[in-house]
Amino acid sequence: MTEFEIIMGLEVHVQLLTSTKMFCSCSTTFGSPPNSQVCSICLGLPGTLPVVNKKAVELALKVAHALNCQVAEVTKFDRKNYFYPDLPKGYQISQFDQPILHSGHIMIPTPKEDKKIRITRAHMEEDAGKMIHQEGTPYSFIDLNRVGTPLLEIVSAPDIESPDEAYSYLKELKAILEYLEISDCNMQEGSLRCDVNLSIRPKGQKTMGTRTEIKNLNSFNFVRLAASYEAERQKQVVLRGGKIEQGTYLWDENEQKTKLMRSKEDAHDYRYFPEPDLGSFLISKDLQEKIHSQLPELPRIRSKRMQEEYKISEKDCAFLIEQKVVADYFEACLKKFSEPQELLNWMKGQVRTYLNEHDLAMVDFPIPPKNFIELLELLQKKTINRNAAKEIFEQMAKTGKRAKEFSQQKQKITDENELRQICQEVIKAVPQIAEDCRTNPKAMNALVGQLMKRSKGRADVDIARRIFGELIGE
Amino acid sequence: MIEKKEVQHIANLARLRLSEEEEEAMTQHLGQMITYINKLKELDTTGVPPTVHAVEMPNVWREDTPCSGLSSSEVFQNSPAMQDNFFTVPKVVK
Numbered sequence: 001m002t003e004f005e006i007i008m009g010l011e012v013h014v015q016l017l018t019s020t021k022m023f024c025s026c027s028t029t030f031g032s033p034p035n036s037q038v039c040s041i042c043l044g045l046p047g048t049l050p051v052v053n054k055k056a057v058e059l060a061l062k063v064a065h066a067l068n069c070q071v072a073e074v075t076k077f078d079r080k081n082y083f084y085p086d087l088p089k090g091y092q093i094s095q096f097d098q099p100i101l102h103s104g105h106i107m108i109p110t111p112k113e114d115k116k117i118r119i120t121r122a123h124m125e126e127d128a129g130k131m132i133h134q135e136g137t138p139y140s141f142i143d144l145n146r147v148g149t150p151l152l153e154i155v156s157a158p159d160i161e162s163p164d165e166a167y168s169y170l171k172e173l174k175a176i177l178e179y180l181e182i183s184d185c186n187m188q189e190g191s192l193r194c195d196v197n198l199s200i201r202p203k204g205q206k207t208m209g210t211r212t213e214i215k216n217l218n219s220f221n222f223v224r225l226a227a228s229y230e231a232e233r234q235k236q237v238v239l240r241g242g243k244i245e246q247g248t249y250l251w252d253e254n255e256q257k258t259k260l261m262r263s264k265e266d267a268h269d270y271r272y273f274p275e276p277d278l279g280s281f282l283i284s285k286d287l288q289e290k291i292h293s294q295l296p297e298l299p300r301i302r303s304k305r306m307q308e309e310y311k312i313s314e315k316d317c318a319f320l321i322e323q324k325v326v327a328d329y330f331e332a333c334l335k336k337f338s339e340p341q342e343l344l345n346w347m348k349g350q351v352r353t354y355l356n357e358h359d360l361a362m363v364d365f366p367i368p369p370k371n372f373i374e375l376l377e378l379l380q381k382k383t384i385n386r387n388a389a390k391e392i393f394e395q396m397a398k399t400g401k402r403a404k405e406f407s408q409q410k411q412k413i414t415d416e417n418e419l420r421q422i423c424q425e426v427i428k429a430v431p432q433i434a435e436d437c438r439t440n441p442k443a444m445n446a447l448v449g450q451l452m453k454r455s456k457g458r459a460d461v462d463i464a465r466r467i468f469g470e471l472i473g474e
Numbered sequence: 475m476i477e478k479k480e481v482q483h484i485a486n487l488a489r490l491r492l493s494e495e496e497e498e499a500m501t502q503h504l505g506q507m508i509t510y511i512n513k514l515k516e517l518d519t520t521g522v523p524p525t526v527h528a529v530e531m532p533n534v535w536r537e538d539t540p541c542s543g544l545s546s547s548e549v550f551q552n553s554p555a556m557q558d559n560f561f562t563v564p565k566v567v568k
Binding site: 052 | 539543553557
């Protein structure tokens with residue numbers, strides 16, 4: 001049985017976090033009414049001229065360090081010609097032979113060890129408009145608000161050897177881009193999209209197989225599914241003695257398969273040439289240094305520091321730093337709170353559950369760090385018990401009020417006499433269970449459960465257990 | 475020289491519909507142009523950096539400050555078809 005290996009390269013298109021478009025001053029706000037953020041440059045009207053957005057160039061330069069890329073001393077734009085209704089000019093302004101960044105790499109985690117994935121290049125270009133195809137009408141609907149939104153296309157070398165590695169690569173890349181605040185990486189809104197180039201070859205073969213491209217994947221999971229499917233499809237073709245035909249595929253989510261969009265014969269002939277409406281850009285060392293000096297701490301470095309500083313595991317750190325906002329929240333709390341592990345448990349437990357249940361992102365989490373640590377301190381000082389803390393947590397999230405507004409009624413009952421009285425009531429109510437305790441120590445849990453019910457969760461369990469012991473032992 | 479087939483391909487890429495006579499004429503004209511360019515190619519340009527732009531004007535850029543674009547009526551002024559603030563075109567997917 002021939003064993004095959006997979007070779008993949010990824011092209012990631014990421015929308016840069018600017019206020020205006022790449023070549024004009026129209027807003028890039030997502031979700032505005034159709035065609036309301038459009039000017040004569042967006043429409044490609046005759047006589048208009050593009051002007052480059054400086055912020056977009058600066059954001060691209062910010063990536064350089066994080067992806068260990070070389071910055072081009074001179075970079076320029078080129079025209080990529082094709083006709084499609086989402087692109088009124090008839091060409092996309094992109095970069096062909098002098099991309100702003102080249103020759104970089106990132107490290108990704110794999111089950112064995114960290115692996116280096118080379119970045120061939122990253123270039124700036126403009127996004128196209130959005131098309132809506134509705135069933136039952138003979139038309140396609142075009143919204144040009146997205147036309148001209150700045151994109152950075154990051155092209156990896158064919159170093160990725162499995163769908164899982166592709167997934168890791170994307171996760172790592174997304175974390176970096178989010179940390180640098182280069183893009184919001186919101187995949188639902190299309191801020192990050194991915195094309196996959198994939199080929200297979202019998203293990204040991206030196207030359208590459210013919211590759212196919214899967215375009216426009218807008219979720220990491222689709223990338224993994226589509227790549228797995230496509231690799232298997234190619235394998236079957238080869239095993240049956242067929243030949244892989246070069247082609248562009250789309251992932252059909254409903255049928256869970258890749259579908260041919262265009263074959264090699266229909267491949268585009270883009271006829272790139274230098275964009276005559278734009279001059280070149282000289283990227284000075286000064287500008288690079290200025291941007292370098294403003295870089296935030298990157299995820300891998302942050303993870304190492306947090307593991308040491310807070311004595312938490314690598315896995316827990318991975319959970320925290322996957323989203324910058326989560327790690328930021330964690331560290332904001334720890335400025336005034338001294339138990340990282342306790343805080344971590346809350347973040348992984350209650351907080352995560354709350355966000356999932358309410359379908360919220362961490363940025364929308366309603367309890368600010370200052371209020372959250374007040375709650376944890378009440379628990380730390382044993383003013384309230386864990387159950388009460390969890391209830392107060394829910395109420396704080398719901399109302400936006402502070403912990404002490406609820407803690408009064410939830411204060412732990414630690415008074416011996418008061419507890420003794422409740423314990424006696426419990427024993428009276430369920431004498432059989434109390435009796436069982438003499439022979440079966442586990443029955444105590446049932447008694448404690450009854451006690452919590454009666455005390456509305458406020459009883460101090462440790463003291464109550466002792467009192468039960470005394471009462472039953474008597 | 476240029477083949478008629480190439481002219482047809484280029485016309486297709488440019489979405490131009492040429493009659494047979496036009497194809498003939500174009501083949502001849504483009505052929506002449508290519509001959510002319512080939513003449514220029516005879517010059518030895520070793521060591522001469524390629525010209526990207528006729529005028530040297532590096533680093534022309536603008537700040538990232540939004541301005542409002544065109545009004546809806548202006549946006550659709552030259553559009554042959556629209557509906558509900560969308561441009562409409564013949565369906566491009568099946």
